[in-house]
Amino acid sequence: MASNFCGSLTQDSDEIKEMYCEECDRHGDGYATAVAFCVDCVDYICVTCQRYHKRQFKTHKIQESKSMPQDFYFEKCSTHPGQLIKFYCLQCNKEACQECKDNDHKNCSDINHLPTLASDIQNSVELTDFGKNMDQLSKDIKDTEKLLDAKSEVIKKQEENATFACKEQSNKLIATYKQHYQDLVDDFDNKMEDTIAKLKNERSKLIQMSSEKGREFEEKVGKAESNIKEGVVKTNTDFKNLKSEHLNLVGNLKALTVDLEQTRKLGKNCELFKTLKLVKQMCKHIQVTTDQIQHSYIQRYKLNIFDIPPKVKSLENQTRFFSLDEVHASAEERKIAFNFDINHEFDSIISLLVLSEHTLLALDYNRCSLVIFTLEKSNEEYIKERKFNSKPWGITKVSDHKVAVTFTDEKMIRLITFAQDMEVLDITEIPGNGCCSGIAYSNNHFVVSYWLTGSIKIYSISGKIVKSFDKDDNGQNRYTYPAYLTISPDNSMIYVSDWSRNTVTCLTYAGEVKAIYKDDQLKNPQQLAVDEYGSVYVCGRESNNIHQLSHDLTKVKILIDKNHGIIRPTSIAYCQNTKRLFVGMNQSSKIKVFNVTLD
Structure with missing residues (x-):
């Protein structure tokens, strides 16, 4: 190249x-x-x-x-x-x-x-600039090759671990099976003292039967092992195909470069003009494909070994010995690394929202204000602070330049529209129908929680109540103080934190409860955030930590705690583009910013 x-x-x-x-x-x-x-x-x-x-x-x-x-x-x-x-x-x-x-x-x-x-x-500037872009594209493809090589090592290690574990368990099962039959033979030999002649024939038959059944059992276990190996290869096929696709991109880029070089050497400007237009269009496709390869996801999986009683009949009757279970992306452990602090004269950061890759919004409850930041690389720049007459609570993104904010004391929801420079252009009020607190926007509807009545309501964009649910199947209140909520990336699930019951609940838009998370290490849960893979992050204000949960609210790990400088966390937000997690704390002048990666 x-x-x-x-x-x-x-x-x-x-x-x-x-x-x-x-x-x-x-x-x-x-x-x-x-x-x-x-x-x-x-x-x-x-x-x-x-x-x-x-x-x-x-x-x-x-x-x-x-x-x-x-x-x-x-x-x-x-x-x-x-x-x-x-x-x-x-x-x-x-x-x-x-x-x-x-x-x-x-x-x-x-x-x-x-x-x-x-x-x-x-x-022409066009030809010169395009040449520079081609150089950069060539560099991007080389970087992609290094990234693919690193991911290939992960794939190789997964294959080796799964294959080794499967073979080890196969040998153990076969050895156990043979040992039990040998025990039967040995017991039979001890009883042969008085009836040795009569029992010799029976012993011979038993040995023959054990040999035949042993072969059948070995074949059955071997087939199960082969199925696992095939499953491992099949699971990784899509990723391995990316290597071939990358090689095709390298070849295509080389061919395009040669064509353009030859055309220019001939000095035929008209041909060069046409070729330049064609190459630019093809390079756009190569760049898009390269970006897709760079962000490719490795499917994780684990070998599940069934617990079978070590008895002959149990082993003979068993039809499945292993299974290859996919690990949902949200269930994979994340790693975090401290990036930087955003410092401001905060009093009580009640909610955070990533409006865009470079814009972070923070609600200061006691100061009755909305604080706007621009984020450039690792440095933060305070833009402005918008004051209100009452205390704001929850915030959600409606569009790139519009948010909705709840005001619990006023029982009001305000739609705030910003200009390009983040100046407030318009504020529209929607009745909150009670002490509204948590809020999320999805599918042209608002989902709002009410921390005094313990209910969840779904509104149309115009403010009309579409659904309301708060009771369980026994007619009892499902929540006590559902102060915060958020929506899953596929817009199918609602996650609600209840700071009184120390729970996080996952429910559908029809109000059906899918899961409830409760853990001794989560106390006074506050704001929640989700990432693009469906992982749920929840602040534990009194437990001084951030829990990472899977999409079905299975505990993955405690992601952040006091060792990371977190004291009484109340607010959290996630930026998909930069893979950053923003954490605000009660009565703190800092917002801590962490980089998040897959383990």
């Missing part, structure tokens, strides 16, 4: 062709050297035609041989073989002859004489 695209395309053409008179060629008068060019007719003409042309078209502008366009293009139109390709439509990105121009491009506003349009392409 070329390492410096811009510097490699510098050869000039040594081929010089003479332009002929198009008027003579058109009327069958034979070949004549062109000595002039009519700008109005867009035709090259000879000495004779020039003389008649000046008489007939006195107002036409004629360029003599030294001033006329010198980059002659001799390719004929595929649709009109008798016509030279003389024009290029920038609106349609197509070449055209005179007839194509008059018929197919009569409504186009940007069609130009091709040699004139391409006259300065060798020194």
Whole structure:
């Protein structure tokens, strides 16, 4: 692959062709050297035609041989073989002859004489910039190769571990089975003292039976082992195919680079112009595919070994010995690393929201304010603080420039619209119908929790209540103080934290409870966040930690605790683009920012 695209395309053409008179060629008068060019007719003409042309078209502008366009293009139109390709439509990105121009491009506003349009392409910013982009794309593909090699090592290790564990258990099962039959044979031998002659025949039959059944059992266990191996290979096939796809990208990029180099070396500007347009389109596809490969996900799995009583009949009757179970992405342990602190004169950070990759919003409960930050790399910059007349509680994103905020004391929901510079453009009020606290927006609806009545309500965007649920199947209150909630990435589940009951509940939009999480190490749960894989992160204010849960609320691990500088965490937000976790704490002037990666 070329390492410096811009510097490699510098050869000039040594081929010089003479332009002929198009008027003579058109009327069958034979070949004549062109000595002039009519700008109005867009035709090259000879000495004779020039003389008649000046008489007939006195107002036409004629360029003599030294001033006329010198980059002659001799390719004929595929649709009109008798016509030279003389024009290029920038609106349609197509070449055209005179007839194509008059018929197919009569409504186009940007069609130009091709040699004139391409006259300065060798020194154009477009060609120079594209060369730089090709260099960067080449570097990205090399980096992708390193990333794939690293992931391949993970795949290889998974295969080796699963295969080794499976083989080890197979040997153990077979050895156990054989040992039990040997025990039977030994017991039988001890009883042969008085009836040795009679029992010899029976012993021989038993040995034969044990041998036959042993072979059958070995075949059954061996088949189960083979199925596991096939499952391991099949699970990793999609990822391994990415390696082949990456090699294809490398080959395609090399071929495109060679084509463009050769075209430029020939000095044919029109060909170079067309090739450049084609290569740019193909490179866009290569870049998209490269990005997909870089963000490819490795399917995790584990070998599940069934617990079988070590008895002959149990082993013979068993039909399954192993299973290859996929590990849901949300159940994989995350690693966190402290990145930086956002410092501000906070009093009580009640909620956080990532509005975009570079914009973080924080609600300060006691200061009755919305604080807006821009985040650039690892540095933070305070933008502004919007004051309110009452204390805000929950916040959710409606669009890139609109959020919804609950005001518990006022029993009100406010829709706040921002300009590009994050100045507030408009505030619309929606009745909260009670002491509304937690809020989330999904599928053009708001999901709102009420911490005094212990209920969950679903609103339309206009503020109409669509659904409401708060009782369990026995008619008892399901929640006491459901202060916060969030929505799963696929918009199918609602997660609610109840700080009084120390629980997190997962329920559907129909109100069906799917799971409830309760743990001795989670006390006073507060705001929740989810990542793109469905992992749920919940603040434990009184337990001074952040729990990571799977999508079905199975405990994965305690992700963050006091050792990370977390004291009484109340608010949390996750940024998918930067893989960052933002944690706000009660009565703290800091928001701690962590990088999150898969373990």
